[in-house]
Amino acid sequence: MTGQVRTVDGRVAGRRGQETRQKLLDCLREMLSTSPYRDVKVIDVARMAGTSPATFYQYFPDVEGAVLEIAEEMAEDSGGLKELVDGKSWAGKTGFTTSEELVDGFLAFWRKNDAILRVVTLGAAEGDKRFFKIRMKVLNSVAGPLTEAVKANQAKTDKSVDPAAVSGSLVSLLASAAEHSKAFTSWGVKVKDLKPNLALQVYLGVTGKKPPK
Amino acid sequence: MTGQVRTVDGRVAGRRGQETRQKLLDCLREMLSTSPYRDVKVIDVARMAGTSPATFYQYFPDVEGAVLEIAEEMAEDSGGLKELVDGKSWAGKTGFTTSEELVDGFLAFWRKNDAILRVVTLGAAEGDKRFFKIRMKVLNSVAGPLTEAVKANQAKTDKSVDPAAVSGSLVSLLASAAEHSKAFTSWGVKVKDLKPNLALQVYLGVTGKKPPK
DNA sequence: AACTTGTCCTGTCATGCCGTCAGCTTACCG
DNA sequence: CGGTAAGCTGACGGCATGACAGGACAAGTT
Structure with a gap:
């Protein structure tokens, strides 16, 4: 039903990529339930997921974009x-x-x-x-x-x-x-x-x- | 009833100071009704009020602090x-x-x-x-x-x-x-x-x- | 094992906002 | 006119953002 998962720059994400992507979403979810929305920063989510901010931006345009994903x-x-x-x-x-x-x-x-x-x-x-x-x-x-x-x-x-x-x-x-x-x-x-x-x-x-x- | 209005560093605000303070609050109010809360930046409020970010921080600890003021x-x-x-x-x-x-x-x-x-x-x-x-x-x-x-x-x-x-x-x-x-x-x-x-x-x-x- | 290919991650950089401070200007008062 | 306190800002270190290019990695090929 949902088309292939894609990175921001259009590549298709493979197994490993989807894993990190999911991990980022999980960490963001966790973050949202412990910090005020206004204070949730990309760098914190990335750190928690054991990766770098750049990786986050590979899969999501910004925090809001990732939140929409979780919400959907x-x-x-x-x-x-x-x-x-x-x-x-x-x-x-x-x-x-x-x-x-x-x-x-x-x-x-x-x-x-x-x-x-x-x-x-x-x-x-x-x-x-x-x-x-x-x-x-x-x-x-x-x-x-x-x-x-x-x-x-x-x-x-x-x-x-x-x-x-x-x-x-x-x-x-x-x-x-x-x-x-x-x-x-x-x-x-x-x-x-x-x-x-x-x-x-x-x-x-x-x-x-x-x-x- | 409310005590004297004070700056963050403890000085009492005079007539002119209270005016700027109020202008900042008004601009913040305006800002809140046009932008998502997450995107309201101190610098934008200051610019709209025709002043500098430093002035904002003279009267409020941060955006949240100023919002509380309006809310009260x-x-x-x-x-x-x-x-x-x-x-x-x-x-x-x-x-x-x-x-x-x-x-x-x-x-x-x-x-x-x-x-x-x-x-x-x-x-x-x-x-x-x-x-x-x-x-x-x-x-x-x-x-x-x-x-x-x-x-x-x-x-x-x-x-x-x-x-x-x-x-x-x-x-x-x-x-x-x-x-x-x-x-x-x-x-x-x-x-x-x-x-x-x-x-x-x-x-x-x-x-x-x-x-x- | 060396090579190839495409995916995945990160170091680095330019940009811009944050929050603080020293210091300049303005207003008021004796 | 000088003193004092209020009012404002330029400038700065620090950190988040967002883009890119290049290196690491997995998997298959020869």
């Missing part, structure tokens, strides 16, 4: 989030379990890709189309199926609210909560209580009803 | 958001108007401080306590009074949900929507429709009821 990889990975909603039931107690599992899975994914998602979020907010697209791909893997679920459950009641808006709000909320869970802690909401609360919101949003006890 | 100024300003909730009624049609005005005011504030809030959000997500504190101050100016509102309106019905969690979720949602309104557009939610939808969510969250038509 992660976006591919986010496809798995679809299964948290697709074909799930929203009726009664089962429905609330669906909601709980969705919240759980989403938060886990975000936590796992914490550092890179921070940068993607920043880039998207700054208006960079490439980062925006990647962010949408991640969010859509949940928002897409979720919109369908809202539509299906809403037909029975009223049509006053836009399913896309509801689903979008819920996903935004989840993303925000994942990125800033500390904020909730400072509001006196314990990490333990955060998940049930979010699950409740999601259930309410999708079904329009209060959950069964 | 904005946080002070956010106190006005309290009035969007404090002493407002949540009953009936008036309640929905309250909700609409809150959404409107919050989005306006965020849009106005767009660029600086992006950086604050990033800093908070990266675990920087100074940025986190500032972000909480802004969010709390709404979340605080809102929690009270939720408490007051919930006493009449059930106590199953934590008011702080509800209010926190709503504020998080608003912040997320403000920062990434483009995402909603790409979900097919027009900017015009976004506000009413958010207002609906807020009203629902606070009162637990559907709004009167």
Whole structure:
């Protein structure tokens, strides 16, 4: 699917080359999760990978370019989030379990890709189309199926609210909560209580009803 | 209230000095809204302010330090958001108007401080306590009074949900929507429709009821 | 084993930003 | 008018960036 891996100057990378390239990406990932984005320097990444800055520039145009690479990889990975909603039931107690599992899975994914998602979020907010697209791909893997679920459950009641808006709000909320869970802690909401609360919101949003006890 | 403005090396700044300082801050603000945060350089800010880099370092330890200054100024300003909730009624049609005005005011504030809030959000997500504190101050100016509102309106019905969690979720949602309104557009939610939808969510969250038509 | 070929890495260099300092200019005051 | 403190900048060592050419290396060929 992806074409051959190429260096900046157009050569095709061989086995050894791909290894160093990957090592650089791994080190950059590590770097991103330990230093502020603004302070991540090419020379540090190169040093950590046991190579020279020049090598880095052979494979990536700059730090941002390499970050995009990592982000795209992660976006591919986010496809798995679809299964948290697709074909799930929203009726009664089962429905609330669906909601709980969705919240759980989403938060886990975000936590796992914490550092890179921070940068993607920043880039998207700054208006960079490439980062925006990647962010949408991640969010859509949940928002897409979720919109369908809202539509299906809403037909029975009223049509006053836009399913896309509801689903979008819920996903935004989840993303925000994942990125800033500390904020909730400072509001006196314990990490333990955060998940049930979010699950409740999601259930309410999708079904329009209060959950069964 | 704030002590005398001082230079990095401890001198007190006079009238002229404060002017340059302010000009530097203004230029930095401008810079932040036109360039990616990662690419904002001291030398560019200085050039734009018609001064030299050395002058910048006389008043701020580094770019981050100056950004914090701007952010704190904005946080002070956010106190006005309290009035969007404090002493407002949540009953009936008036309640929905309250909700609409809150959404409107919050989005306006965020849009106005767009660029600086992006950086604050990033800093908070990266675990920087100074940025986190500032972000909480802004969010709390709404979340605080809102929690009270939720408490007051919930006493009449059930106590199953934590008011702080509800209010926190709503504020998080608003912040997320403000920062990434483009995402909603790409979900097919027009900017015009976004506000009413958010207002609906807020009203629902606070009162637990559907709004009167 | 010597040779060939194409991939891979790095030494080096020019450029530009960072952050600091000494020292010059300006403003204020007695 | 001289003293004092504020205000600004030129200049400098240090480091990151980004480009290039040439050497190291692996793998196959003779």
